[in-house]
Amino acid sequence: MGYYIRILGKNAGNISLRELQASASPALIEGDAGGDAWQQLVLKHGSGQEIAVIEKNLVVEGELGSEELQEFLQEVPLHRPESAAAWLQEYLPTVKVIYAFQLLSGTDVDDGWTLLHRVYGKVWNLAGGILQADGEGFSDEDGFTVLWQFADRAKGAWNVGVLGDGGRWVHFEIDLGNQQHREAFWRGQVPIGAKLL
Numbered sequence: 001m002g003y004y005i006r007i008l009g010k011n012a013g014n015i016s017l018r019e020l021q022a023s024a025s026p027a028l029i030e031g032d033a034g035g036d037a038w039q040q041l042v043l044k045h046g047s048g049q050e051i052a053v054i055e056k057n058l059v060v061e062g063e064l065g066s067e068e069l070q071e072f073l074q075e076v077p078l079h080r081p082e083s084a085a086a087w088l089q090e091y092l093p094t095v096k097v098i099y100a101f102q103l104l105s106g107t108d109v110d111d112g113w114t115l116l117h118r119v120y121g122k123v124w125n126l127a128g129g130i131l132q133a134d135g136e137g138f139s140d141e142d143g144f145t146v147l148w149q150f151a152d153r154a155k156g157a158w159n160v161g162v163l164g165d166g167g168r169w170v171h172f173e174i175d176l177g178n179q180q181h182r183e184a185f186w187r188g189q190v191p192i193g194a195k196l197l
Contacts, residue, residue, distance in 0.1 A: 002102040002103065002104070003102070003103045003134050003135075004100050004101060004102050004103070004133075004134050005100075005101045005103065005120065005131070005132070005133040005134070006098055006099060006100050006101065006131065006132040006133070007098070007099040007101075007120070007123055007124045007127055007129060007130075007131060008069075008072075008092070008095045008097075008098055008129045008130050008131070008132060009095065009096060009097045009098070009099060009123075009124075009127025009128055009129040010094060010095065010096055010127070010128045010129045011096065011097070011126065011127050011128050011129075012058055012059075012096040012097040012127075013126075014036040014037050014038075015036070015056075015122075015123060015126050015127070016036050017029065017031055017035065017036055017038065017041075019122065019126075020041070020119055020122060020123070023118045023119055023121070023122040024043060024115055024118060024119050026046060027043055027044060027045055027046070027051060027112075027115040027119075028043075028044050028045075028046060029041050029042070029043055029044075029119070030042045030044065038056065039055065039056050039057075040053065040054065040055050040056070041053070041054040042054070043106075043115065043116065043119055044106060045106050045109070045110055045112065045115075047110075049105065049106040049109065049110075050104045050105070050106050051103075051104060051106035051107050051112045051115060051116055052101045052102060052103050052104055052106075052107065052116055052119075053101075053102045053104065054099060054100070054101050054102075054119070054123075055099070055100045055102075056097060056098075056099055057097065057098045057099075057100065058096065058097050059095055059096050059097060059098065065097065065098045068098055068100075069092060069093075069095055069098065072088075072092055072132070072138075073089065073092055073093075076088045076089060076092070076138070076147065077089065079137070079147050079148055079149055080147070080148055080185075080186040080187075080188075081146075081147075081148070081162060081163075081185065081186055081187060081188035082188065083162065083163045083188040084138070084146040084147045084162070084163065084188070085147060087146070087163060088138055088146075088147060091130065095129060095130075097127060099123050099127060101116070101120060103116070124143075128141070129141065131143055135149060135150065135151060136149055136150060137149035137150065139161075140161050140169050142161070142169065142171065143159075144159050144160055144161035144169065144171045144197075145158060145159065145160045145161070146160065146161050146162070146163075146169070148182075148185060148186060150176060154176040154177065155175070155176050155177030156175070156176055156177065157173055157174070157175060157176075158173065158174055158175075158176050159171065159172075159173055159197060160172060160173075160174055160185055162185065162188045162189060162190060163188060170190055170196070171196070171197040172190050172191075172194040172195060172196045172197055173194060173195045173197060174191060174194055178191075180192075181194065
């Protein structure tokens with residue numbers, strides 16, 4: 001099974017292939033026969049090496065998008081912090097579309113990550129909503145990770161958020177490998193000495 005990053009959007013309108021191609025340049029985007037009503041695209045280098053497959057799944061009863069959203073609703077309460085899990089339980093039912101980006105080998109060559117992030121950012125800008133990445137977690141609407149799904153071996157600087165007083169997100173940077181940072185985040189708190197963003 002591949003590695004996916006997702007946009008859980010609130011705007012299910014069609015996204016122009018022309019706009020996406022402009023953001024992807026010099027990479028190429030090839031779509032299914034749906035034109036701007038596409039359901040699947042492939043982002044690839046000029047050489048033909050594929051960077052990502054992008055699928056658009058509307059959250060409609062009986063369709064893949066609805067099934068995936070139900071899986072998230074079941075999964076979220078199993079993770080921390082509890083305040084973020086509760087927020088996501090309220091937020092997820094408002095999602096109208098899921099854009100799933102399956103990352104392929106082309107992400108690791110010829111600046112593939114940059115090209116991927118341009119297209120991902122464009123889709124997110126147009127669809128709105130929150131982000132989800134396998135093995136990382138869910139974000140708030142500003143893109144800061146709010147629900148921890150990292151492996152124990154995770155390390156490095158990471159931008160996160162916790163719910164503060166009044167239900168507003170407080171954003172800061174943690175070291176994923178620092179146990180004190182982890183535990184504070186899991187409790188829904190800003191670690192002592194953390195850099196606020």
